Amino acid sequence: MKKITIESIQKKKNRYPITCLTSYSKPVAEILDKYCDIILVGDSLGMVLYGMKSTREVTLDTMIAHAKSVCLGTKRSLVVVDMPFKTYSNKLVAHKNAKKIMKITNCDAVKLEGGKNIEGIVSYLVSKGIPVMGHIGLLPQYASRFKTKGKTNFEKKQILSDAISLSKSGAFALVVECVVESLAKEITNKISVPTIGIGASKYCDGQILVIDDMIGLSNFYPKFVKQYSKIRKIIEKSIKKYCQEVKSRRFPSAKNVYNN
Numbered sequence: 001m002k003k004i005t006i007e008s009i010q011k012k013k014n015r016y017p018i019t020c021l022t023s024y025s026k027p028v029a030e031i032l033d034k035y036c037d038i039i040l041v042g043d044s045l046g047m048v049l050y051g052m053k054s055t056r057e058v059t060l061d062t063m064i065a066h067a068k069s070v071c072l073g074t075k076r077s078l079v080v081v082d083m084p085f086k087t088y089s090n091k092l093v094a095h096k097n098a099k100k101i102m103k104i105t106n107c108d109a110v111k112l113e114g115g116k117n118i119e120g121i122v123s124y125l126v127s128k129g130i131p132v133m134g135h136i137g138l139l140p141q142y143a144s145r146f147k148t149k150g151k152t153n154f155e156k157k158q159i160l161s162d163a164i165s166l167s168k169s170g171a172f173a174l175v176v177e178c179v180v181e182s183l184a185k186e187i188t189n190k191i192s193v194p195t196i197g198i199g200a201s202k203y204c205d206g207q208i209l210v211i212d213d214m215i216g217l218s219n220f221y222p223k224f225v226k227q228y229s230k231i232r233k234i235i236e237k238s239i240k241k242y243c244q245e246v247k248s249r250r251f252p253s254a255k256n257v258y259n260n
């Protein structure tokens, strides 16, 4: 089993679509590891797992704990960990925190949200040997609500210039979130590093979704999410049956008992 590298991800641009999903734990990472090029330990876990109102409440320690678990379950995929809000406010703070994430978790790269405003931080991290994935378009750490980006010429120009500046700063790939199709296409054509879309059309070099949304575990189903299963229903059925069997004393049966 060959480990996926940043170089192998970059070689896929314009050739093979890059597959990415989020994971927050070892058992899920073990499954993704067989199929996904990139596993993202997203700070979406704040909302998905912890019921926070936004990703802004997520702490560095929480990200590190989940990233450690994910890395234990991953042998092949490239693991990228989100740097939480305010943990990369300047290049020295960013370096200290990124180094901590990489050292404790053994992940392969970190992801930062922002555009031109963080180009100096990105190039500093890269110069210190820390691989960085960028995140442009809709920025959950800063957005107060979900809204498609790039509908106006002004916004289009700004997001395109963010993409160009981040790729020039050394980001190895960019997540492009919730932008109009024409802008996703233009960014993908103009920059040399892969674009990974979420709600950003087929014109990106790869796709990412939040795993809980695509397997039907969460209650969040915007238009861009395709639900590949309804895991919530399967879990509920199992729990219902277990409770019925405990109440009727069908569980545990002889098979589940230690007899010396």
Ligand code: KIV
Pocket: 022, 040, 041, 042, 043, 044, 045, 082, 135, 175, 198, 208, 209, 210
């Ligand atoms: O936090 C996250 O899960 C993300 C993805 C939505 C790209 O950033």
